[in-house]
Amino acid sequence: MEMQVANEWWQNEVIYQIYPMSFQDSNGDGIGDIPGIISRLDYLAEMGITMIWLSPVYQSPMVDNGYDISNYQAVNPIFGTLEDLEELIRQAQVRHIKIMLDLVVNHTSDQHPWFKAALADPKSKYHDYYIFKPGQGVGGEKAPNNWRSNFGNGSSWTKVSDRNEWYHHVFSPQQPDLNWENPALRQAIYDMITWWLKKGIAGFRVDAITFIKKDQDFADITPDGNDGLGKVKRKAENRPGIADFLQELNATTFAPYGAVTVGEASGVPYEEYDEFIGANGYFSMIFDFHYADIDIYSGSEMYKQRPWSIKEWRDRIFKSQLAIQKVGWGANFLENHDQPRSVSKFIKDPVWRNYYGATSLGVLYFFLRGTPFIYQGEEIGMENASRQGMNEFNDISTHNNYDRARAEGWSADEALAAVNKRSRDNARTPMQWNASPQCGFTTGIPWLAPAGNQPEHNVLDEQVDQRSTLNFYKAMIQLHYHSRWATTLTTGMFEPVLDTPDSVIAYRRVDREHDLLIMVNLSSQVQAINVEGGPILLTNWDPTLVKPGILQPYQALVMERKHG
Incomplete structure (x- = not known):
């Protein structure tokens, strides 16, 4: 039976994520900024983008690249001013582009005035804005429990100098967790969110939100490493009681403004998705990491990578789509600021990554049921960097994972190879606007060295090459949103196609009007397929080489089947 879904405005968006430090520098200091983003709005509008998700531009010491916020209502001077951000909102609106901000409310920076006040006076109201506990042992010199930080290296507790008190942080010590058990703290957060919504933003991507509820027993857990610690997420991720916080958050802030929210x-687990994105869910849509993180065992231990197959990946994607379709709406992605470049991760044969690999992955995820997210540079097929030493990495999580691998007995070469594949820096290298050494990103020295593949992947060259990844992305947007098949590709039902070779991922999008088949060969071998022919709406291969019943290496196609 076909599920009836209200046609929410955000179901018709194409969302583009911008990592501000690395998108466009306007003043030559080597750091991307808001005026730089404004200067590239026409590029995004021409591509067909209708909403920008802006990674954090708030005031921050940048220990975790902006996800450690020291003032929620101020802009980091390296990015510009609050007036610049307001101008970005206005200029985007002129081009029919909405702005979505990042919302980071599990923790603040240790430089936030709230936390400074909490440290200065244990009796101040701000002390209860955070999670403080006495230490164990003589003089409280031992952490309150054996929880390991989610960044993978050391305790999730840090001792306060000169007194028997420790504060909690799921992530780095410079990111103390907020105490959501405190109603006064929650109200302060809600006031801040409302302040931003009144400025005309469309909504928020909500960061690390499943960590806001901690088990209040704060008990030790069974160790899962030779450091005697256990993963903090076992006591602080999606725990019982979180529903009360999330319902209140939505009812107080998002719902009254009709804001879009992406959790x-x-x-x-899929069994709980109805609570998160159902008719009365906390969020508009959700990012599902079950298939995105197929290459690792745990997001906090990205140095531990696992073998996987296209068939297993296909099964995970299908499971995700069917689970989300039952209850609500998904946010479809392959890349973001925390993920390596998708062509480097999912296209196992490097020879096929440029254009064919990039476009096959594009078709695979872009026509799934849900709102597609494009991460900056994905549309030109950007690849991972290859760093020769740890001094070349910026990301705190990468360094922590390297240290953890070494502590677990890995050699320096093994640990370096592992973090090279999975470092968050891979997504944070400068956007490649042209083939020059600075990539057209800056006239100065980039804050992070470019990936080095700008001669093969850059906007300037791809704009004029009709068979480029960039122009193929434009064609995908055109088909998805501006063709007679747009409704089917947006709200049509997802139906998996199971009778395919193991390296082929195929599915249908079906409604009363159309029956569309999407097929992607993720191998360097020709694959025979048992499928009825039909008009081809889009393919990344030369149409003259397309043969019925055959998929060329890394060929992707969208075709119309005879309805009924």
């Missing part, structure tokens, strides 16, 4: 909701 970064790791740790949520």
